[in-house]
Amino acid sequence: MTTRATIADVARLAGVHAGTVSRALNPKTEGRVNRATVARVRRAAKQLGYTPNSIARGLRTSSSLTVGVVVPDLTNPIFPPMVRGIESALAPRGYSAVIVNTDGRDDLERLLVDSLLQRQVDGLIFATGHSEHAAAAEVFERGIKAVMVNRDARGIPFPAVVGDDAAGIRDVLDHLAALGHRRVVHLAGPASFSTGTIRAAAFVTRCAELGLEGRVVAAAAYSVDEGTRLTRGVLGDPADRPTAIVAGNDLLALGAYHALRAEGLRCPDDVSVVGFNDMPFAGDFQPPMTTVRVPHFDLGAEAARLLLGQLEAEATGVSPVRIVLPVHLVVRGSTAPPDQVHAAPG
Amino acid sequence: MTTRATIADVARLAGVHAGTVSRALNPKTEGRVNRATVARVRRAAKQLGYTPNSIARGLRTSSSLTVGVVVPDLTNPIFPPMVRGIESALAPRGYSAVIVNTDGRDDLERLLVDSLLQRQVDGLIFATGHSEHAAAAEVFERGIKAVMVNRDARGIPFPAVVGDDAAGIRDVLDHLAALGHRRVVHLAGPASFSTGTIRAAAFVTRCAELGLEGRVVAAAAYSVDEGTRLTRGVLGDPADRPTAIVAGNDLLALGAYHALRAEGLRCPDDVSVVGFNDMPFAGDFQPPMTTVRVPHFDLGAEAARLLLGQLEAEATGVSPVRIVLPVHLVVRGSTAPPDQVHAAPG
DNA sequence: CATCGTGTCGCAAACGATTGCAGCGATGCT
DNA sequence: AGCATCGCTGCAATCGTTTGCGACACGATG
Structure with a gap:
């Protein structure tokens, strides 16, 4: 050597x-x-x-050409594309990313962010935004540059780049209405996530506009298990069983699949299900999932660009921009016209 | 600030x-x-x-407490668990990981490895091993510590931790034989990957031991598209159509699903399919996929531990250990006894 | 001929930690 | 009492760059 x-x-x-x-x-x-x-x-x-030697250079210039990326769980399939988007924007400028997983734990997140800061990252990208986001708040206090991606953090004026959640929900409701559905329930993501509240709000207003009978139940987490638990509850009374379920994300939708199957119900024949995100392989599920595609790669790339802009700008001015990227519905096999016999039993 | x-x-x-x-x-x-x-x-x-300030410390101690992780594509669902395994082993020792994606391009890989080295990473973990692995060879020449994970690099004496590919293939063949299958084809991964050759070799020897009529066709890549292309070819002559397909990995198996569906054939009724890896959500495919579970998280964790051992050992001695972790078959819905009518048409 | 730019480059001080070496006082031993 | 020893801590060099400042030469200008 x-x-x-x-x-x-x-x-x-x-x-x-x-x-x-x-x-x-x-x-x-x-x-x-x-x-x-x-x-x-x-x-x-x-x-x-x-x-x-970039270490020596970093010492002198007090910059490491490194940014920290904070995700809940890299294993959740929406994040790898986002990370790749981030890296694709970072690489040409000589930056690289170090990724940490918080597993949704706030205390762990603060620890990890501290270790990132200790590593002298030049900036942070949070994919973990939520209300009461202690880690992000702390980072903001300390005047460190950061951006939020996919989700927003309430009250913390970091720039954010997100998908057009409201438009996505409107599209699925329009699709469902066109199919003839009248009774729809929304498996809403946790209220602490901006994606959860925005999608839920869009759901109720669009239902009203469309004259749909919409109900929303809130999940404690964006997980498969929560999806089946909630769906099981919704299916309780066959009399007012919904004909369609719009899930807060694909994982919840997958949970709905499981619950339906367990109840001996068929999708989409008995009840339609639609997800959100269009995670990889969503088209290979049973049945292929109708869902709304969110451009996760672009979300990541845009966020990284935003951060680089902040880093290279001499001015410390934080402009709380909010970039929203378009999403679009992709119709596959989990939605169909409602079965009239079951749908309107009374 | x-x-x-x-x-x-x-x-x-x-x-x-x-x-x-x-x-x-x-x-x-x-x-x-x-x-x-x-x-x-x-x-x-x-x-x-x-x-x-870890930069200053790094300058003095000429170590960055950082390791580079080289993967083909983080978007391939087997890698996120591996990365998490790596990080889980690294974190307690104060190390962190920076990940780069090569997209399977050798020239790009060399560039990325260079940039990693310039960043003063203390060691490297390659998940991209293959024959003629220029980047790894170069790294070895320069006396840099590294380990291979999941795949081996032929001729480069880095330690490696891999799954027990041969045992996995044996298990699926035993399962298929027990079901009554006689005519089986293997969609082999590229010969340049150790996983490709080892699984293929195990396939032919076990077929011989079991008295199975086994054929193997080689894929140019571990991808869904290759899987459907190959399967389409295999299905060409209905007369000697196989009753089961054992794919080199889950992606190829998914491709087989697609080809089967396109041909109007049903899985597992008309032909059984089994994958390899048990990627996330493999159980949610249509049909739920029978496959062999590889402990990717543990693979990553073990590899990281190995690397840490190398780094902290004063001796520069490279012991080309090879750790192989057990795998096991998980039977789901894509395998069933062969349909006698179609299987033995003559 | 003196002066003033202008373009090039060397000098040396940072950046923030680690670490071999030496100094210091106190103690133990003879 | 003298001397070696030991435990503790200060000193200063060092890691490899970057960068403000000044020196120097050279051509132009008044």
Whole structure:
């Protein structure tokens, strides 16, 4: 393991001072040194295979070219595309990302964020926004640059980039209404998440506009198990059983699938189900899931761009922009016209 | 953005020298300083909210407490659990991971590895092993510590931790044989991957042992599209159509699902399909997929532990250990006894 | 001919921690 | 009492860059 070439080695070989090498190799200061010298330095650097030690550079410039990405759980299939989007925007500017998983635990999140900060990340991207977001609040207090992605944090003026949740819900309701559904229930995500409240609100107003009989039950978490638990409850009284379920996300919808199957009901014949997010392989479920596609990759990329803008802006001004990206309904096999016999028993 | 407390601030407050603070706060050297002083330093540190600047420490100790993780594509659902396993083993030791995606491109991989090295990662974890693995070879040349996970790199003596591919294939073949299948084809992963060749080899030897009529066709990639392409070919002649398909991984199996459906064939009624990996939600596919579960989380965790061992060992000795973790078959809905009418048409 | 830019580059001080070495006082031993 | 020892802590070098400042040479200008 031969030790790497340093800037001093290059300087020696090129016959100049280390400071000059530094300037010659940095595009921003390259103009301040003689063209011939730059060439000589370049040649020497290449010959030695010199690459700057970014730790040393980071120490001097107090920046690490690293951003922290805080997600609840990388295993949730909506996050990998988002992370890739983030990295795709970061890489060209020389930044890279370090990812931490909070598993939804606030105390853990604060610990992890601390460790990220200790690592001198230049900024943070939160995919974990929710009300009472202690970690984000703390970060804001300390004047650290950050952005929210996918979800918003109530009361914390970080820029955010999110999908158009309301429009998505409107689209599914329109679709369901067109199919002939009248009695619909919404499996709402937790009220502590902006996605939960926004989608639920859009649900009730659109139901009203469409003259639909809409009911909403709230999930304690965005999970499969919660989806089946809630659905089981909703299915309780066959008399006023809904003909369609619009789930707060695909996981809840999957839970609905399970509950339906357990009750001996068929989807979409007996009840339609629609998800939200269009997670990978949603089209391969049983049945293929009708859901609304959220551009997670773009969400991530846009968030990263926003953060980079903040980082490279000299001004410390925090402009609480809110970028909302369009979503769109993809209709597959889990929605169909309601079965009139069962739907209107009375 | 009030500037963070440094070791000098703590030293001043505690009335000692910075060097003493450093020793007092480091568990390894804590014994070399008076207990009372340690307490005083601790108090001062806490009062100032001091956390060491890891960049500065890294410069001095020439270690970054960071490891690079090289995956083909984080979007492939087997990798998130692996990454989480890695992080779970890294975190307690103060290390963190930075992840890069190669998209299977060798040139890109070399670039990314270079950027990782420039970032002073202390070691590397490759989930991208294959024959002619240029990036890994280069890393080995330069004497950098690394381990392979999930896949092996032929000829490069890095430690590796993999699943027991051969045993897994044997289990599925036994299962299929017990069901009564005789004519089976294997959708083999690319020969450049150790998983591809090992599983294929196990397939032919077990078929021979079981007296099965086994055929293997090789995929150009581990992808859904390859799976349907290959399956379509296999289904060509109805006369000698196989009654079961054992796919090299779940993605290929999913592709088989698609091809079957396109041909108007039903799974498992007309032909059984089994996957490999048990990716998340494999049980929610249509039909629920019989597959072999690979402990990806544990694979990652074990690999990380191995790497940490290498890093903290003073000796530079590379012991090319190879840890193989057990896998096990999970039977779901995509396998059933063969339909005698179609299976033996002649 | 003296002066003033201008363009180049060297000097040296940071950045914030770690660590070998040496100094110091107190203690133990002869 | 003198000397070696030991426990503790200060000193200062060091890691590899970046960057403000000043020096120097050279051509132009009044």
